[in-house]
Amino acid sequence: MKATIIAAGLATLASAASAQDTLTVYTYDSFVTEWGPGPIIKENFEAQCDCTLDLVAVGDGAELLSRLQLEGDRTEADIVLGIDENLSAAARDSAMFALHGVDSPDLSMPVEWANDMFLPFDWGYFAFVYDKTRVENPPQSFEELADSDLKIVIQDPRSSTPGLGLLLWVKAVYGEEAGAYWERLADNIVTVTKGWSEAYGMFLEGEADMVLSYTTSPAYHLLAEGDDTKAAIAFEEGNYMQIEVAGKVATTDVPELADQFLDFMLTDGFQSAIPETNWMYPAHTPQEGLPEGFESVVPEKALIYFGTEARDIREVALEEWRAALSQ
Amino acid sequence: MTRTTATGSIALAVVLLFTLGTLAAVFWRAEGLSGFGTADWAALRFSVVQATLSATLSILFAVPLARAIARRRFRGRGLLILLLGAPFILPTIVAVFGLISVFGRSGIVSDLLRLVGLEPISIYGFHGVVLAHVFFNLPLATRLVLQGWLAIPSERFRLAASLGFGPRDIARTLERPMLREVLPGTFLVIFLLCLTSFAVALALGGGPKATTIELAIYQAFNLEFDLGKAALLALVQFALGLAVALVALKVALPSGIGAGLDRSVTRWDAQTQMLRAVDAALISAATVFLVLPMAMIALDGVPRLFSLPASIWWATLRSLGVALASVLVTLALGFPIAALAVKRRGRLVEGIGSITLAASPLVIGTGLFVILFPLTDPFALALPVTALVNAVMSLPFALRALVPALGQIEADYGRLADGLGMTGMARFRHLWLPRLRRPLGFTMGLSAALSMGDLGVIALFAAPDAPTLPLQIYRLMAAYRMPDAAGGALILLASSLALFWLFDRGGRADADA
Incomplete structure (x- = not known):
């Protein structure tokens, strides 16, 4: 029992x-x-x-x-x-x-x-984020960026997904000329960090005029901190996703x-x-729509390489990047 | 086999398991070997060059600084010695931000230069990497060399004074032999620390020129999932470290200065105005260089200190627990290895014990994962594994402090103790422990603080709801919450220092006597 x-x-x-x-x-x-x-x-x-x-x-x-x-x-x-x-x-x-x-x-x-x-x-769209109180005429394209004397912080494509995104972004815009573009950009780059956090922190500390981040980054400062001094740029060539x-x-x-x-x-x-x-x-806009600040910058052109294409391009692009910035 | 040999061998086996064992595990899991590319050779070259230069400069500055601190008494001396422990226990990302706020494009130095109409300085480039590594390691080198100075018995200085020795004679007869013993090991430790540097080198190096082997290992693991290449790179790094270790320890000679009566040191030789001024200048310059970045970290952290999320405080408690456990393991491994090293007089034992620093943290983490995964849930073991790895990683510092001290004790009192038949625990308690107070306190303090600040393997094993403090700081940063992260960094700095102070107090008390 x-x-x-x-x-x-x-x-x-x-x-x-x-x-x-x-x-x-x-x-x-x-x-x-x-x-x-x-x-x-x-x-x-x-x-x-x-x-x-x-x-x-x-x-x-x-x-x-x-x-x-x-x-x-x-x-x-x-x-x-x-x-x-x-x-x-x-x-x-x-x-x-x-x-x-x-x-x-x-x-x-x-x-x-x-x-x-x-x-x-x-x-999201990768974008350069800047401080409106410090940069008055932000560059509207990769060309203007390389020609400017603005300083940027970027991430290493070997250890960071935003870094990899920028690598492929430049490749998507410049193709065969990507290596040459990196050489032109070299004097704008303050440094290359291991990850997004270091780069973004350096930007907030005032070490650079702009940082590679997302078009939605300013929304964080706006909504969480009530700070509307940060802005992102939609480039004329399009922004990589x-x-x-x-x-x-x-x-x-x-x-x-x-x-x-x-x-x-x-x-x-x-x-x-x-x-x-x-x-x-x-990925699917919810019923209540998007919060404030999410639609203030919308790039005209969305760039992306899918799956295998991204993998095949990566190796070549990485070598061009390394060679151009190691000089 | 004697007890010393047995326990020492077991401790060495544990060290080898964590270094070569984990490497072997990664090799075993790899599906083939791939060769070295041009980029890898460049990374190797860069790693060696910057590590050599960083270690050399750290030592060059550390020797006069340690001498100045050893022969001067001034207000705040104890505090300065305590703060010397701080820079290299900071998580790299925190320290980098401290350095940037002083030497960066918008840092204090550049601001001052702009005020007087000069060009701001740039920290980014090869010199930035070396600057950061000197910031991290100069204090460590100074502490290790200072231990050597404080170990010279006061009777020797008394004798030297009565013989009318000037600073030059003292340097020749007392100080140089001591340095010959202490410096090679110090160089080795710093060289290895810089060799495996990754995030600092990249962030301040200004770009892919500043790629170290550790980054190449990261890339092989995470971008290419090429375990064979990761393991091969780690092996090369390891072999390099071992080679440097063998050379360094071969160069080192026991000083054989002899025993003293532990009386306080008075330096009659260094009382000239000139030497006083030089020492004062050295101490002030070093204090500013080391303390300013830390002060900036603290200042950054104050605004959010009292409004931090509760999770930060829990993470702090967790990290304290890990640190204390790590201290116990460090001692459990360090004592037997030091005893064996002294007994054998062979440098190999100490070399193996010191080599953990040449092991790639990524490979240790991955190797442990490969070993543990078939047996148990690695996530559940996150904190114990972290404590263990931190202990193994702080072993080289423990040995740097313990081996020379223990060697000295055995040289001075070993025969007496043998004659009295004092062995085993009796010898440990009545001969070693009382005379090892200073290096022991230093070892425990260092081990605790290092463990507090280390991110090493925790990231690979992290249990999602049980982050340590450094991990929580990284998470805050990744969520845009830089001010909160700064608050966390202040807590980390303060609690690491507090731990270091608690353990190291015994040693410092002696130093002041």
Whole structure:
């Protein structure tokens, strides 16, 4: 008798545990912090999935993929969220992701989306950000920038995704002439930092007139600090995009839940959190629209290399960059 | 096998596991080797040149500075010695911002120059990298050399004075032999620290000219996921470090000055007006150079100090825990290795113990991950692993302080202790511990503070809801919250210094006597 009661109790426990499936999402570090989108997204998704959403921070954007590859088939990850589109070819080549299976995702982006393995969750335009009180006539193009005596801080394309974005941006605008352009730009560059944080911090300290960041960066200062002195520039040649994508890991033990998360990712429960926590454009504009400051600078032309194209161009562009700036 | 040999060998094995073991794990996980490109050779060359120059300059400045501090008594001397511990325990990004606020394009120096109508200076370039590395390491070098000075028994100076020795004679008979013993190891430690520098070199180097091997390793890992190349680069860096270690330790000679009675030092030789003025100038210049950037960091942090998010304080507690654990492990590894090194008189033991600094933090982190992942959940081990790696990383400093001191004790009192049959714990408690107070306090303080400020491997293992303080500072920066990050940096600076002060107090008390 006693034994059956215990057994029944155990069975109840077991079923309670299985009802609470866990979805493990690997993402980059700043996503999960109390200032990032993580906490809001966890609450909203758990309210509808009857599951536990486990957001795991794994270094920065580039480290995400190398961590997944290190773990290989034994990985606990069901979803990887936060891969830069510029690095998505390597993600595809790793053979660790499944197709997302969403036919025509409802996206609000200036470019077509044809990727059957990864779905975007946010995006932005790279742009040079300056302080209006210090720079009166900001350059309107790469040409004007190189001809000016303004000082800029940029990031290293070998260790930073904005740095990689600028590398490909220059390549997209100048093609064969990219190396020559970098040589012209060299005297404008104060320094090249490991990551975005160092560069942006240096800019705020007044070490440079402009910094490579995003068109949405001034919105942070406006909305969070009530400071409207920062501005971003839409270049005449167009601005390069950063698209951040997520994919379903092929070895996931909760494939339905993973699919459910990818669907949820493009709804307001996820997308509303993006603008004022990640300071990027939501991949699907939520019902309430975009916050103030997000549409004050809209580039006329959106530039981007997708997946394999970005990978193939990267190596050549990196060598041109290195050679031009090492002189 | 004696107990010394056994415990020493076990400690060495742990060190080798963390350095060569992790490297082997990465090699094993790699799917083939790829060769060195031109860019890699350039990175290697740059790393070696800047590390050599940085270490040489640090030592060149450290020797007169340490001598000045050793032979002068002035108000604030204890505080200055304490602050000497600060720069190189700062997380690099924090220190870089401190340096920029002094030497940057909009820093204090440039502002002053503009006031008098001169061109502002630029910190960016090769000289900036060296400047930063000297800022980090001059204080460390000074502390290590100062230990050497303070270890010269006062009776020697008394004897020298009664023989009518001037500064020159004292330098020849007492100081140079001491330097011959202390400097090679000091050079080695600083060379290795600079060799593996990455973010500092890049940020202040002004561009890809300033690429170190560590950046090439990062690129191989994260941009290309080429483990073979990462491991090969790390191996080259490691071999380079080992070669320098063997040369440095070969050059070093035990000084053999002999024992004293621990009386306080009075320097009758250095009382001339001229020498006083020189020392005063040296001490003032070094104080300004070292303290100004730190003062700027503190000043930046004050506005937000009392409105910081609660998570910062939790992160601080976590970091304190990691630091204390790391101190215990450092001692547990450092003592047996130091004892073995002294017993064997071979330099190899100390060399192996010091070589951890040549290991790439990225490779250690990745290697540990490769080893641990099949066994357990690496995330759950984030804090213990961080404490362990920090301990292994601060081992070279522990050995720099402990080995010469222990060697001296054994040379002076070893035969007496042997004659009394004092071995094992008795020898440890009654002979070593009381006489090792100063280097021990220094070692523990340094290890705690280093562990507090290190980001090293935590980023690879970080549990999302349990960040350490340095990681939390980086996260604040990544979320545009630079003022909050500055507040966090102030807490980090203050708590590292407090830890260092607590442990190091014993040593400083002696120094003042």
